[in-house]
Structures are given as structure tokens and as C-alpha cells.
Amino acid sequence: MAGVKAGVVVFPGSNCDHDIYYILKHIMNTDTEFLWHKEQGIGDRNLIILPGGFSFGDYLRCGAAAKFSPVMNEVIRFANNGGVVIGICNGFQVLCETGLLPGVLLRNENLKFVCKTVTLKVENNKSIFTGDYEIKEEINIPVAHGEGNYYCDSNTHMELVGNNQILFRYTDNPNGSLDDIAGIQNINRNVFGMMPHPERASDKILGNTDGYRFFKSVVESIQ
Amino acid sequence: MYISKINISLRKTILDPQGKAIEHSLKSLGFEPIVDTRIGKYIELKIDAVSKQEAEKISEEACKKLLANPVMEDFTFEVTEIGGTE
Numbered sequence: 001m002a003g004v005k006a007g008v009v010v011f012p013g014s015n016c017d018h019d020i021y022y023i024l025k026h027i028m029n030t031d032t033e034f035l036w037h038k039e040q041g042i043g044d045r046n047l048i049i050l051p052g053g054f055s056f057g058d059y060l061r062c063g064a065a066a067k068f069s070p071v072m073n074e075v076i077r078f079a080n081n082g083g084v085v086i087g088i089c090n091g092f093q094v095l096c097e098t099g100l101l102p103g104v105l106l107r108n109e110n111l112k113f114v115c116k117t118v119t120l121k122v123e124n125n126k127s128i129f130t131g132d133y134e135i136k137e138e139i140n141i142p143v144a145h146g147e148g149n150y151y152c153d154s155n156t157h158m159e160l161v162g163n164n165q166i167l168f169r170y171t172d173n174p175n176g177s178l179d180d181i182a183g184i185q186n187i188n189r190n191v192f193g194m195m196p197h198p199e200r201a202s203d204k205i206l207g208n209t210d211g212y213r214f215f216k217s218v219v220e221s222i223q
Numbered sequence: 224m225y226i227s228k229i230n231i232s233l234r235k236t237i238l239d240p241q242g243k244a245i246e247h248s249l250k251s252l253g254f255e256p257i258v259d260t261r262i263g264k265y266i267e268l269k270i271d272a273v274s275k276q277e278a279e280k281i282s283e284e285a286c287k288k289l290l291a292n293p294v295m296e297d298f299t300f301e302v303t304e305i306g307g308t309e
Contacts, residue, residue, distance in 0.1 A: 104292055111240050153294075
């Protein structure tokens with residue numbers, strides 16, 4: 001897996017950065033580095049991950065302050081030039097705030113922080129993020145969020161459906177997300193965000209490896 | 224010196240679960256006439272600007288760039304002049 005050079009962005013308040021780093025470095029055997037949010041560039045990295053957590057304390061809105069971190073200028077440029085960028089949980093919220101993905105994550109409909117394993121259905125496996133899954137396959141991945149209720153206007157929703165941008169749906173919606181949306185890619189298919197945590201389900205020792213093929217799909221597509 | 228008082232609210236088309244929860248509490252306390260409850264944010268900015276127009280322009284830009292997310296929120300603000308030494 002020498003071709004992949006992954007960069008895990010660390011914001012003040014990120015708390016899933018080490019989990020992602022561990023999976024990419026020690027399970028996927030890729031060249032992986034942390035990128036502190038104050039870095040001006042992303043160096044030679046060809047895969048960027050925005051991890052979960054509470055960047056900048058989630059003050060104002062989740063992900064709102066993180067988009068102005070210095071490293072994000074380069075991440076946005078990288079994404080706009082076709083570079084692969086993944087946001088998980090808080091990272092998904094950051095991608096929506098930056099506009100790299102459409103829509104927004106609202107407060108969970110039942111106002112509760114949901115922390116449990118949920119079932120996702122693979123809606124599109126012709127993507128660089130889901131290529132190793134079967135279409136309509138059901139996988140179990142943990143969620144842990146208070147603001148994962150995906151929302152966008154009806155025109156945007158029609159585009160998401162029409163362009164097959166919805167990659168994962170919840171089978172039993174835990175947060176009120178529009179159309180059971182759990183994860184979407186952008187129209188150019190190089191930026192992806194999801195609320196569930198595949199990095200918490202990719203190592204055998206944790207008893208669930210349903211997330212492993214997510215990382216395998218991405219790593220293989222970048223080789 | 225100017226004070227900008229900014230109100231940010233969820234757009235009308237978006238369900239406000241916090242507002243709904245508070246509304247139920249108000250109803251159970253006997254506030255029957257309350258028919259709708261929406262929760263938003265209030266932000267106050269002190270702005271060193273040369274004119275009210277400039278302070279309004281700065282407020283608008285701050286709202287659009289950071290303070291509100293137009294996908295889900297609407298904002299209004301009111302700018303008033305205060306003493307320069309405050």
C-alpha cells in the first residue's frame with residue numbers, strides 16, 4: 001500500500017484522529033501522518049481525512065470554526081483538484097460547512113446524543129469509497145453524535161438521488177436524517193462524508209470489521 | 224462605536240426539535256395560548272466602524288461568512304451607535 005500517503009487533520013477538539021491513524025497506518029499499512037490544523041499545506045499527502053470529535057468545541061455550529069483553519073485552504077484546493085477527501089462524523093460536518101459537500105447536519109430529531117451500532121445499507125458500490133461492498137449489502141457501524149440529522153433542500157436532495165451520491169442509508173434512522181441519509185459523496189465523486197465511524201469497526205480485536213472494506217476500497221482506488 | 228445585535232433562527236421550513244420540546248414544557252405548565260416556539264441564537268458585536276452603514280456591512284458579512292449557515296438559518300441584525308469610549 002505504498003502509493004497512499006494519508007494525512008489525518010487534527011483540529012483542537014478532534015478525538016477520533018488516533019483511531020483513524022491507527023487503522024490507516026497499522027491495519028491498512030499505508031504511509032500516514034497527522035496534519036495539525038495550523039499547517040499551511042498538506043505536503044505530499046494524496047488522501048485527506050477529517051476525523052470525528054468536537055473541533056473548536058463545536059461552538060457556534062458543528063464544524064463552523066474548523067473551516068477557517070489554515071490547513072483547510074489547501075484541503076479545499078486539493079479537493080477541488082480531484083483529491084480524495086473523507087470526513088467522518090465531525091469531519092462530515094466540517095465538509096458541509098466548507099461547502100465541499102451539500103447540506104448540513106442538524107440537531108438529532110429526538111434531541112439525544114446517539115451512541116450505538118446501527119445498520120447501514122450500501123446504496124451505491126460504484127464509488128471509490130464503497131467498491132469493496134456489495135450493492136444493498138447491510139453492514140453494522142457505530143454512530144456517536146448529537147448532530148447527525150442530515151438536511152438539504154428538496155432540489156439538492158433530488159440531485160443527490162439523481163446522481164447516485166447517497167452511498168449509505170440507515171435501515172433504522174437514529175437521528176431524523178432526511179431520506180435516511182448516512183453518507184454522501186460530492187458530484188465529482190472524490191469527496192465523501194458520513195456520520196457513522198468505520199474506523200471503530202475495522203480491527204478484529206474490536207469484534208466488528210464491517211468498516212474495514214471502506215478503508216480497503218479507498219486505499220485500493222488510490223494505488 | 225456601534226453595537227450590532229444579531230438574531231439567528233432556524234429557517235421556517237426546518238423542524239426545530241428544541242423549540243418543540245420547550246413548547247411541550249410550556250403547555251404542561253399551563254401556557255395554553257402559546258402555539259409555536261422557535262429557538263435561535265443571539266449574538267452581540269461591538270464594532271469600531273466609521274459609519275452605521277459600514278457597521279451594517281460588517282455585520283452582514285460576518286453573518287454570511289461565519290455566524291449563520293444559510294442552508295439552515297436566517298439572520299437579522301440591528302445596529303445602533305454607542306459612545307466611543309465604551
